[in-house]
Amino acid sequence: MNKYLFYPGCSMQKNASSYLDSLMAIRADLGIGLEEIEDWNCCGATEYWSVHQLKAHALVGRNLALAEKQTNGTNTVVAGCSACYLNLAKTANYMKDDKVLRDRIEDALAAGGLHYTPGSLEIRHLLDIVYNDVGLETIKSKVVRPLTGLRIAPYYGCMIVRPDKDNRYGNPEYPMALDYLLEALGAKVIDFPQKTHCCSGHMTQISPDVAYELMHRLISGADRYEADMMVTLCPMCQLNLDAYQGDMNDYMGTDYQMPCLYFTQLIGLAFGYAPAELGIGKEFVDARPALAKIGVEVPEDVEVQKRKPRRRKKEEGLPMPRMGEEDGR
Amino acid sequence: MSALLIEETTKAPISYMEEVSRATPGNCRLEMCIQCGTCGGSCPSADDMDHTPRQLFAMIRADMRDAVLASNTPWNCVSCYYCTVRCPQEIHITDIMYTLKSMAVAAGQYKETLDADFSRSFVGYVDEYGRSFELGLATRMYLRHSPLSIRKTASMGLGMLTRDRLDFSPTKIKNLDQLQAVLNRADEIEETRA
Numbered sequence: 206m207n208k209y210l211f212y213p214g215c216s217m218q219k220n221a222s223s224y225l226d227s228l229m230a231i232r233a234d235l236g237i238g239l240e241e242i243e244d245w246n247c248c249g250a251t252e253y254w255s256v257h258q259l260k261a262h263a264l265v266g267r268n269l270a271l272a273e274k275q276t277n278g279t280n281t282v283v284a285g286c287s288a289c290y291l292n293l294a295k296t297a298n299y300m301k302d303d304k305v306l307r308d309r310i311e312d313a314l315a316a317g318g319l320h321y322t323p324g325s326l327e328i329r330h331l332l333d334i335v336y337n338d339v340g341l342e343t344i345k346s347k348v349v350r351p352l353t354g355l356r357i358a359p360y361y362g363c364m365i366v367r368p369d370k371d372n373r374y375g376n377p378e379y380p381m382a383l384d385y386l387l388e389a390l391g392a393k394v395i396d397f398p399q400k401t402h403c404c405s406g407h408m409t410q411i412s413p414d415v416a417y418e419l420m421h422r423l424i425s426g427a428d429r430y431e432a433d434m435m436v437t438l439c440p441m442c443q444l445n446l447d448a449y450q451g452d453m454n455d456y457m458g459t460d461y462q463m464p465c466l467y468f469t470q471l472i473g474l475a476f477g478y479a480p481a482e483l484g485i486g487k488e489f490v491d492a493r494p495a496l497a498k499i500g501v502e503v504p505e506d507v508e509v510q511k512r513k514p515r516r517r518k519k520e521e522g523l524p525m526p527r528m529g530e531e532d533g534r
Numbered sequence: 535m536s537a538l539l540i541e542e543t544t545k546a547p548i549s550y551m552e553e554v555s556r557a558t559p560g561n562c563r564l565e566m567c568i569q570c571g572t573c574g575g576s577c578p579s580a581d582d583m584d585h586t587p588r589q590l591f592a593m594i595r596a597d598m599r600d601a602v603l604a605s606n607t608p609w610n611c612v613s614c615y616y617c618t619v620r621c622p623q624e625i626h627i628t629d630i631m632y633t634l635k636s637m638a639v640a641a642g643q644y645k646e647t648l649d650a651d652f653s654r655s656f657v658g659y660v661d662e663y664g665r666s667f668e669l670g671l672a673t674r675m676y677l678r679h680s681p682l683s684i685r686k687t688a689s690m691g692l693g694m695l696t697r698d699r700l701d702f703s704p705t706k707i708k709n710l711d712q713l714q715a716v717l718n719r720a721d722e723i724e725e726t727r728a
Binding site: 368410 | 579613615619636665675690693694712713721
C-alpha cells in the first residue's frame with residue numbers, strides 16, 4: 206500500500222463531498238493510504254491571490270509546513286481539487302526558485318512557529334496518483350462491472366494541466382491520462398476537443414454571462430459528440446457544469462441535460478460499488494438515464510427536480526460534419 | 535563618492551514595468567513581450583476585456599499606470615493559463631494578472647467592484663475561519679450586489695441544501711491563532727515593501 210499525505214480542500218468537505226465519498230470507497234481497492242494533513246487551511250482558491258499575494262503564499266505555506274512535519278514514510282502531498290493542487294504546487298515551486306519570496310514566506314511562517322524546507326515535498330493531483338502509481342493494469346484487474354456502452358467526454362479543465370511546471374501530464378492542452386483511465390474501465394471515451402477548456406471558474410458568481418458562454422462551449426461540445434456524460438476531476442468544474450447548467454440553458458435558450466460526475470465515482474461503479482456509496486444522487490443534472498446504460502439503478506431518495514423540456518434553439522451557421530455511425534453507438 | 539553614487543542609483547525611480555515585474559513571484563519575464571498577441575487569441579474571456587493582455591502589457595511599458603489599474607482585464611482573467619503555456623516568450627501572464635489585481639485593490643482603483651468585492655469577501659472568511667464559507671459568501675454577494683435576483687439565488691441555495699452540498703455554518707480550523715499570526719506577519723512584510 207502506497208501512503209500519501211492528503212489535502213482534501215474546502216470544496217470536498219461539502220459541495221464536492223461525493224468526490225470525497227467515492228475516493229474513500231475505492232481507496233483500499235486502489236491500494237492507496239491517505240493521511241489527512243492535520244488542521245489544514247484553505248489554499249486561497251483564485252480569490253485570495255487576487256487581493257494579497259504574499260499572504261496567499263503564506264496561507265499555502267502553512268499547509269506545506271504542516272505537511273512537512275507529518276512526513277513519516279512519504280513526502281507526497283495529494284490533492285483532489287485542481288485549484289488546491291495548483292496553489293500548493295505554485296508556492297512549493299516558487300519557494301525553490303525565488304529566494305526573496307522564500308525569505309518573506311519563511312519570515313511570515315516563523316510568526317506562527319512554522320517552517321517549510323523548499324523541495325521537501327512533492328505535490329501531486331489525485332489523477333496523477335491513480336494513473337501513474339496505481340496504474341491501469343491494477344485498475345483493470347478490479348473491474349467487475351465494465352462501463353461498456355457508456356459514452357464519456359473526459360473533462361480535465363485547466364489547473365491540473367496548466368501551467369504544469371513539473372511536466373506531469375505531457376501536454377498542457379491535450380492530456381490523455383483520464384481518457385486511458387476511463388477506457389480501462391470499459392467506457393467509450395470520445396475524442397473531446399474541449400477537454401482542457403475553461404469551465405469559467407468563479408465567473409458564475411461575478412459575471413454570469415461570461416460564465417454561461419464558456420460553459421456552453423463545453424456542454425454543447427460534449428453533446429455534439431453524443432456523450433452520455435462528462436467526467437471531471439475538479440470540484441469547481443463539477444459545480445459549474447452541474448449546478449449552473451440549468452441557468453446556462455435559460456440564458457442560452459438550450460435544453461441540455463448533460464450529467465457531470467467525478468472520475469472516482471466512475472471507478473467506483475466499475476468496481477461494483479452501489480451508487481449511494483459513491484455519493485451518486487447529489488447531482489443537479491440527473492445521471493440516471495446515463496447510468497441505466499450500464500445497468501446501474503439509482504434509488505430515488507433525492508428529490509430531483511424535473512425540468513420542463515424546452516424547444517432547442519435552431520442550429521445556426523454552416524452545417525458541420527457529424528460523426529459517423531461506425532464507432533458503435 | 536562611489537557610496538553616494540550607489541545610493542543615487544538605488545533611489546532612482548523604477549519603471550512601472552519593473553515595478554509590476556518585481557511584485558510578481560519568480561522571474562515573470564514581462565519585459566520579454568514581443569507583442570505577438572498569442573495571449574489575447576488564446577483567452578476564452580478576451581471578448582469581455584477592456585484590453586487584451588497584449589494591449590495591457592504595451593500600456594504597462596508606456597507607464598500608463600492608472601489606465602492599467604482601472605482596466606477590467608485582470609478581473610476577467612479566469613486563470614485558465616492558456617496564455618501562459620502558449621506564450622512564445624514564456625511570460626507568466628496569469629501570475630502577472632494576479633499581481634495587477636492585488637495592485638488595483640491596494641490602490642483602491644478598480645472598475646468592476648463586484649469582482650474585487652467577491653475576492654475580498656472570500657479573503658475575509660478565510661482570515662476569520664481558515665476555511666472558505668460558500669453560503670456566507672453567496673448570501674453576502676447577492677444581498678450587496680443583486681438583491682433583485684434573490685429568488686433565483688434562493689432556489690439555487692435550496693437545491694444545494696437539499697442535495698446536502700452546502701454548510702449552514704462555517705468550519706473553523708483548530709489553530710486559528712497560528713494562521714492569523716502568519717497572515718498578520720505577511721501583511722506587515724507586504725506593507726513595508728510597498
